[in-house]
Amino acid sequence: MNFIKHYSRILFFFLGLVMVGVSCKKDVIDDPQPQPALAPSITSIDPATAPVGSTIAVNGTNFDSAAVGTTVSIGGVSATIVSITSTRIVVTVPTGAVAGPISVTTGGQTVQSTVSFTPSATVPTPAGAKPVAEKQGTYFRNQSWSSDTVYVLRGKVYIPENFTLTIAPGTIIKGAGPESDPSGTNQAGALIIERRAQLIARGTAAQPIIFTSAKAAGGRNPGDWGGVVLIGKSPINRPRATPYPNGIRNTIEAYGEPFDNSGALQYVRIEYAGAGRLAGLSMIGVGNATTIDHVQVSYSASDAFAWFGGSVNAKNLYAYRNADDDWTVDWGYVGNVQFGVALRNPATADQSGSNGFEIENFDTDQTTDVEAVVPINGYTQRVAVFSNMSNFAYSTTPTTTAGGASYGAGIYLRRNSTVSIYNSLVYGYPEGIHLESVASATGITNGITDLKGIVLANVLTPIVGGGATTTEQVTAYVSGAGRANVVIASTDVASLLLNANTFTLDTPNFVPQAGSPILAGAITGDKLTNAFFSPVTYRGAFGTENWLAGWTSVTPQTTAYDR
Structure with a gap:
């Protein structure tokens, strides 16, 4: 009897070992192994030559769009990242960059381009030329643009609610084409003043404010950039949540404020706009406390002036050689x-x-x-x-x-x-x-x-x-x-x-x-x-x-x- 009890204890002991082994084996089978991140690649550099201080795009695959730990070097010199998506990194060519491959470290992996980037000689600034300031994205602060600087819009530039952009008489603002969009979404330059924001652009007859193409004289074409968009809170006969037209972000709301104020445009010229079917000047729900007079739209690839609802008044408008309708x-x-x-x-x-x-x-x-x-x-x-x-x-x-x-x-x-x-x-x-x-x-x-x-x-x-x-x-x-x-x-x-x-x-x-x-x-x-x-x-x-x-x-x- 004691032998049977002793034998039983031994048997249960070995059965326990077997069960533990099975359990451990099951744990190993069910425990998923961490998958390695997909290897990044560089497919092209656009452009492959550019001066120091300009921006270039590194195109490829599997970049970490969160930009956590992502770095880019050009010829061994670290470059500042302007924007990043999973397939495109826009960087500024750094001072001291030399010819050579571009390296990207992203997601813990490093990849190097198969072609070299070559810094070109800095384009000499013409005598008397003004400095250039690039504008992109959304500005959550008041802006003042002066006539001693030329401003370049890269992609859609937004002035959001509660902020004001003031532009001095005689100021030049240039709209860049979709190839210069830092977000990588190929949006042409445009200036968009959102609800409850204001644009104060009061030029004079002697010093008009000019929005024009970023291309050099002799190479400008209708549709080189988007245009100027004002958005207000005056009534619109569309249901709320209707998307804004022509790729403008957000949707309309059921506002009923005909006396809303989006600012002032006086003695303003808008040239070579119309990309993305934007009008030279688009007014969406703009109220009649807004001042608009002496505005010229020339060579738009789309409409010249477009009113989408609203109650804004206007005088002294000039539509010159535009492609589509003059007054929409x-x-x-x-x-x-x-x-x-x-x-x-x-x-x-x-x-x-x-x-x-x-x-x-x-x-x-x-x-x-x-x-x-x-x-x-x-x-x-x-x-x-x-x-x-x-x-x-x-x-x-x-x-x-x-x-x-x-x-x-x-x-x-x-x-x-x-x-x-x-x-x-x-x-x-x-x-x-x-x-x-x-x-x-x-x-x-x-x-x-x-x-x-x-x-x-x-x-x-x-x-x-x-x-x-x-x-x-x-x-x-x-x-x-x-x-x-x-x-x-x-x-x-x-x-x-x-x-x-x-x-x-x-x-x-x-x-x-x-x-x-x-x-x-x-x-x-x-x-x-x-x-x-x-x-x-x-x-x-x-x-x-x-x-x-x-x-x-x-x-x-x-x-x-x-x-």
Whole structure:
């Protein structure tokens, strides 16, 4: 019996050892082994030669985007990292760098480029050239930019809420192309003033503030950079959380502050913008406490001026040789604009169809007319008011095609949009007024649309209807008693006595000749009783004063902007 008990103890002892072994083996099997980090690689250097102080991109794979412990050396000299993603590191070429491979240490591993980087001689600063300051990212502090420095926008530059950017008269700001985006997302340079932020850009006639291309004189093109964007808290007829247009971060909110203030733009030129379909000047929900006057947009690859909702007022606007529409109204803009002139290059248009005015109110995938929104200022949230506008396209017989693109109408209203346009001139478009609606003709029967004192000259088809609105209905409306709208046939345009240089692209002048019939005959009353509007007797943008003199330019291609 004792033997059996002793044998049992031995048996249980060995069984215990076996179970422990099995348990340990199971633990080993189930315990995952740490996986080694994927090895980084360098695929290219862009550019492979550049001067000290400039930025270059090291492209590759498996970089630690958190930048923890990541270092870059050029020819054995440590370089400062500007930005990093898993596939791209942007660095500044350090002083003392020599020709040789670039080394990247990231995620505990080091990799070396198979090609060498060569520091080039520093580009000599031209005599009298101003120092250059690069701007990128978001600035969570007030900014003051002075005229003794040239500023370069790399990627989208944001001024967020509660901060102000002040730009001195005579300051030059250049927008770089998408290849210079430090974030590696290929965004062209743009300046974006977000809600509750302000841009104070008060130039003078003698010292305008200039936004232009970062490229050298002779090499500039429409769309070299994005443009200037103002965002406010004035009403917009879109649901909250609607994304901002054209790649601008964030979404709209349900604000109702028509007297919001985004700052001031006075005596400002914006040249060669339009990348990413941004307008030269985009205004999104901008309130009417904002000051905008004497602004020129030239050579935009997209629209010149674009209003997305809001109630901001503006005077003395100049759209010069832009590709798409000159005055774009969307998202329920209700502000006032007086004195605007647009001169187009008739050989240049946009694939979408270029118009003088393009007024619409909702997205292209919607199939019903937009509903009116009544904001706290009492206006129906669809009705902007324009007066004394001049749109010039063709001096010769208009055509619908231009360089593979197309021209449309001097005034194009669609999707049941409504607008008031007074005392304005449309010259040289395939269509004069094109008014169409998806659901009904209420845009011209509800008394909200008001088109009076308009001169349509040298247009192939003066009046066009579309959708649920017939040409006959629009014709009856436009030619109605008391509207004082006039159609001037191409054979009679000489009777307008326009300036001889109206269509001279390199030296335009829009002040009519003495005795011109458009120097008189302006209608009064209606919405022009608003105190914003200057009472004038003439139609079109000019009486006897040339308000473009001194601060505008039609030769930005040849201007050296580094001094």
